[in-house]
Amino acid sequence: MSGPNGMLYGGDEIGALVFDPGHHSLRVGYAQEDTPKADIPAVIGVGPATHIPDAEEKVPDGNVTQSGTKAGNELRHYIDVTELHVARPGMEVQTYMKDGQVDNWDLFEKMLDYCYAKVIRSPSEHHPALFTEAVWTTRPAREKLAELLFEKYQAPAFFLVKNAVLAAFANGKSTALVVDAGASQTSAVPVIDGYALVSAAVRSPVGGDHLAAQAKAMLGSMHIQMLPIYSIQSKEVIRERERARYTLKTLPAGLTHSWQQYMLKRQYEDFCHCVAQVSESAYDERTAASVPGLHYEFPGGYHQDFGPERFKLTECFFEQSLGAPHLVCAAASSCDADARPALWGSVVACGGVANTPGYLDRLTKELASRAPSSHRLKSHAAPSPAERRFAAWIGGSILASIGSFQQMWISSQEYDEGGKGQLERKCP
Amino acid sequence: MADILDILDIEHPGATEISRDSIIHGDKIKKKYVTAKAVKRPEGMHREVFALLYNDSNKDLPPLLPTDTGKAYKQTKAKLGMRKARKWVWAPFSNPARKDNAVFYHWKRASDETKEYPFAQFNKQVSIPSYTESEYNQYLKSEDWSQAETDHLMDMCQRFDLRFIVIHDRWDRAAFRDRSIEDLKERYYGICASLSKVKTNPWSNTVTTVNGEKRIYHYDAEHERKRKEQLRRLFDRTQEQIDEEQMLLTELKKIEARKRERERKTQDLQKLISRADSGNVPTVNPVPNNTEGTHTPSNATTNIARRHDRKLHKKKLSTQQRPVRTMEAVTVEWSGIKFPEARSTGVWLRSQRMKLPPGVGQRKTKAIEQELRQMNIDIAPTPTEAICKHFNELRSDLALALDLKNALVACEFDLQALRHQYEALNPGKTLTIPASICNATDGETKPMGEIIDVVGSPSALNSTI
Numbered sequence: 001m002s003g004p005n006g007m008l009y010g011g012d013e014i015g016a017l018v019f020d021p022g023h024h025s026l027r028v029g030y031a032q033e034d035t036p037k038a039d040i041p042a043v044i045g046v047g048p049a050t051h052i053p054d055a056e057e058k059v060p061d062g063n064v065t066q067s068g069t070k071a072g073n074e075l076r077h078y079i080d081v082t083e084l085h086v087a088r089p090g091m092e093v094q095t096y097m098k099d100g101q102v103d104n105w106d107l108f109e110k111m112l113d114y115c116y117a118k119v120i121r122s123p124s125e126h127h128p129a130l131f132t133e134a135v136w137t138t139r140p141a142r143e144k145l146a147e148l149l150f151e152k153y154q155a156p157a158f159f160l161v162k163n164a165v166l167a168a169f170a171n172g173k174s175t176a177l178v179v180d181a182g183a184s185q186t187s188a189v190p191v192i193d194g195y196a197l198v199s200a201a202v203r204s205p206v207g208g209d210h211l212a213a214q215a216k217a218m219l220g221s222m223h224i225q226m227l228p229i230y231s232i233q234s235k236e237v238i239r240e241r242e243r244a245r246y247t248l249k250t251l252p253a254g255l256t257h258s259w260q261q262y263m264l265k266r267q268y269e270d271f272c273h274c275v276a277q278v279s280e281s282a283y284d285e286r287t288a289a290s291v292p293g294l295h296y297e298f299p300g301g302y303h304q305d306f307g308p309e310r311f312k313l314t315e316c317f318f319e320q321s322l323g324a325p326h327l328v329c330a331a332a333s334s335c336d337a338d339a340r341p342a343l344w345g346s347v348v349a350c351g352g353v354a355n356t357p358g359y360l361d362r363l364t365k366e367l368a369s370r371a372p373s374s375h376r377l378k379s380h381a382a383p384s385p386a387e388r389r390f391a392a393w394i395g396g397s398i399l400a401s402i403g404s405f406q407q408m409w410i411s412s413q414e415y416d417e418g419g420k421g422q423l424e425r426k427c428p
Numbered sequence: 429m430a431d432i433l434d435i436l437d438i439e440h441p442g443a444t445e446i447s448r449d450s451i452i453h454g455d456k457i458k459k460k461y462v463t464a465k466a467v468k469r470p471e472g473m474h475r476e477v478f479a480l481l482y483n484d485s486n487k488d489l490p491p492l493l494p495t496d497t498g499k500a501y502k503q504t505k506a507k508l509g510m511r512k513a514r515k516w517v518w519a520p521f522s523n524p525a526r527k528d529n530a531v532f533y534h535w536k537r538a539s540d541e542t543k544e545y546p547f548a549q550f551n552k553q554v555s556i557p558s559y560t561e562s563e564y565n566q567y568l569k570s571e572d573w574s575q576a577e578t579d580h581l582m583d584m585c586q587r588f589d590l591r592f593i594v595i596h597d598r599w600d601r602a603a604f605r606d607r608s609i610e611d612l613k614e615r616y617y618g619i620c621a622s623l624s625k626v627k628t629n630p631w632s633n634t635v636t637t638v639n640g641e642k643r644i645y646h647y648d649a650e651h652e653r654k655r656k657e658q659l660r661r662l663f664d665r666t667q668e669q670i671d672e673e674q675m676l677l678t679e680l681k682k683i684e685a686r687k688r689e690r691e692r693k694t695q696d697l698q699k700l701i702s703r704a705d706s707g708n709v710p711t712v713n714p715v716p717n718n719t720e721g722t723h724t725p726s727n728a729t730t731n732i733a734r735r736h737d738r739k740l741h742k743k744k745l746s747t748q749q750r751p752v753r754t755m756e757a758v759t760v761e762w763s764g765i766k767f768p769e770a771r772s773t774g775v776w777l778r779s780q781r782m783k784l785p786p787g788v789g790q791r792k793t794k795a796i797e798q799e800l801r802q803m804n805i806d807i808a809p810t811p812t813e814a815i816c817k818h819f820n821e822l823r824s825d826l827a828l829a830l831d832l833k834n835a836l837v838a839c840e841f842d843l844q845a846l847r848h849q850y851e852a853l854n855p856g857k858t859l860t861i862p863a864s865i866c867n868a869t870d871g872e873t874k875p876m877g878e879i880i881d882v883v884g885s886p887s888a889l890n891s892t893i
């Protein structure tokens with residue numbers, strides 16, 4: 001941190017952890033690293049512990065946390081893909097997130113247990129913990145989180161930062177208009193000098209999940225069947241658009257609806273990641289048709305080229321009143337006039353959906369046609385997909401390893417003295 | 429190997445048995461063969477040219493095989509620091525920037541002495557004025573602000589380091605009414621000002637001492653509000669409004685260009701008129717360089733008065749904002765004829781003085797002659813002194829009259845053109861041209877002075893519109 005000639009470098013790492021809970025996944029890892037250690041689906045499989053493991057399943061690994069006391073009525077929590085993506089009878093998939101914040105605290109506790117035990121592999125009382133939160137996180141949820149960290153996990157220090165602020169930091173800005181296109185929603189949050197303007201933040205429920213639902217509807221209308229991949233025993237190589245020939249696996253009985261839906265959603269998401277693309281300007285059948293199609297093979301073996309559909313799918317992100325451009329304009333115009341030029345000058349796009357090819361270009365273009373002409377518009381997004389998706393986590397990683405940040409933590413002493421009421425003051 | 433040496437014209441080094449030894453010690457063997465005879469630069473050859481010719485292949489052979497014989501690679505062991513690695517330890521530290529003395533751990537060199545946490549120096553805070561309850565009651569009471577609200581404001585100022593945009597965003601709207609940023613700033617700076625009068629507090633950002641004298645920052649809320657409002661309006665313009673404004677701006681530019689053009693023409697006309705005026709004065713002096721001097725005093729004063737008058741007119745004209753589109757096509761040249769000064773030396777015929785100067789064009793000459801003929805005047809009279817003078821004056825006046833006539837016709841034409849234009853744009857309406865400027869019918873019979881007045885005086889211009 002300090003060089004030979006008294007030079008002071010920016011970083012001082014104190015072994016802090018950064019958690020970035022989202023609707024799609026929880027990102028967790030050590031501060032000052034450039035990617036999270038783990039990116040865990042934000043759902044937990046809850047099922048009976050007493051089941052006969054499948055033949056291919058090697059059981060005794062520790063990825064399973066147990067709870068419940070009465071024998072026979074025990075519930076096990078299956079976390080992370082290796083456990084979760086296994087067909088287990090009676091395993092319900094539940095999420096702990098709701099409306100951008102943690103809602104089911106018992107489940108979230110299980111998730112944190114897993115993080116400390118399997119990802120961090122180090123006692124929680126050694127590591128200050130920095131959490132990201134959505135701008136509209138309610139006060140009870142924030143206080144509950146602080147309480148959990150200090151009282152259950154004995155964290156030496158804790159801090160909460162708005163994810164928009166961190167995304168701006170990750171892009172090297174302290175003032176930015178952050179467009180976060182996540183799974184459950186898209187939001188536009190103005191950030192001034194490292195503070196998010198809460199009352200100017202806007203959001204819409206159009207996000208990655210919506211896109212997956214759209215993809216499902218679209219494939220349904222095209223009469224293309226999305227077979228669950230775990231149900232396929234084998235498939236034959238066939239020609240394009242030919243009827244799929246496959247044999248099905250015998251699955252254990254009692255697979256829950258929620259689990260099947262979850263697995264299918266993953267598949268639709270995969271389809272979107274591979275196929276969906278944002279067109280340069282508002283969707284137009286003819287220009288979209290002139291772009292070469294993209295090939296996709298479904299789990300059953302059926303495969304075909306997708307042409308204009310790819311562009312049509314993503315139009316929902318740029319829709320009149322719920323799309324990202326509108327959100328940006330709404331957020332900017334509810335800011336003070338003095339702040340607007342700076343905000344228009346650095347629009348930052350982040351979140352998983354911002355990885356869709358063409359997203360940033362289209363956003364820039366739409367904004368250019370809407371932004372007041374007296375402002376210089378500049379939009380920006382991290383170059384690599386991982387940096388876009390993990391923007392908030394990376395910002396947290398940077399922040400928690402800056403020397404001058406170390407005075408900001410709420411320490412356990414402070415918590416003991418001041419209680420959780422000080423959260424509002426200390427973590428604005 | 430030998431082949432390459434031949435091609436490169438390198439002296440054959442004799443026994444060229446390739447072995448590890450010969451490769452490794454290659455440079456040593458070669459050393460024996462290096463011919464030391466330096467090629468002399470021929471007399472008169474430039475050094476640069478010689479440098480191009482000079483072949484240094486004997487000195488600095490490029491390696492043909494990758495070898496490890498170079499000095500740098502010869503040392504088998506890298507001479508890295510032979511000192512022991514300095515230890516790093518996971519050491520506790522406390523941060524003086526924290527108020528709670530919490531202990532965190534970080535990596536540091538075991539050898540480094542424990543000093544104050546270096547990043548604590550970045551802990552900078554804005555100093556915000558504080559007040560006691562009695563001070564508040566004495567100096568800061570306000571009808572608009574309760575003490576609770578003021579306290580909240582000061583607290584927010586401290587928390588957000590005077591970032592008023594953020595303060596406004598996080599303002600406790602449940603407990604207090606919504607206030608604009610300007611309201612917040614006004615109150616804050618008002619408090620600073622009142623307190624700095626009674627206290628000597630070092631809240632550096634609002635009070636500066638210039639030459640030992642306290643200067644308090646005065647926040648002009650009204651002005652700021654107006655500025656914000658204007659800014660907001662500027663930003664909230666719709667695309668149509670912006671386009672319209674752009675259109676208006678280009679129109680304005682066009683109008684201004686036209687106005688300049690018109691002024692230029694008015695000036696030209698003025699010149700013509702002034703020429704006509706001085707033509708009316710019976711003693712036109714054909715010698716231009718002493719015109720002023722030969723005027724009678726009364727003439728001089730009237731001339732000055734006129735000029736002054738005209739200047740005023742011109743000013744009025746230029747301040748007129750209305751787009752007057754008259755006289756677009758009128759081009760008025762300098763008119764009248766300046767006859768050359770009588771030559772002072774040598775013998776010359778007086779008829780020379782009657783010769784038109786070369787500046788007068790063919791057409792004008794013809795037109796003047798035509799006029800003269802119509803008046804039954806000989807175009808080449810006997811050049812007595814008196815005839816010479818009068819004949820020249822007459823022709824000068826004729827030239828001026830012709831120019832004015834032309835100008836009048838042009839104006840007349842413009843007027844009619846505009847009338848037609850007006851009637852085309854406003855179908856059904858007719859533009860009645862006031863009689864005072866309507867010369868189309870009886871223009872010829874009007875005396876010259878009146879016509880001039882029509883074109884030149886602003887009152888007439890006003891009446892055209």
Ligand SMILES: Nc1ncnc2c1ncn2[C@@H]1O[C@H](COP(=O)(O)OP(=O)(O)OP(=O)(O)O)[C@@H](O)[C@H]1O
Pocket residue numbers: 021022023024025026100181182183184185207208209269272273350351352353354355356357385389
């Ligand atoms: N390469 C990609 N191309 C397109 N979409 C992607 C890509 N990668 C991820 N996504 C989508 O991004 C979404 C996940 O984004 P992100 O991780 O930002 O969400 P989150 O933060 O977990 O959710 P939220 O912000 O709503 O709480 C998913 O819907 C996923 O389908």
Ligand SMILES: [Mg+2]
Pocket residue numbers: 022023163180182183351
């Ligand atoms: Mg997110």
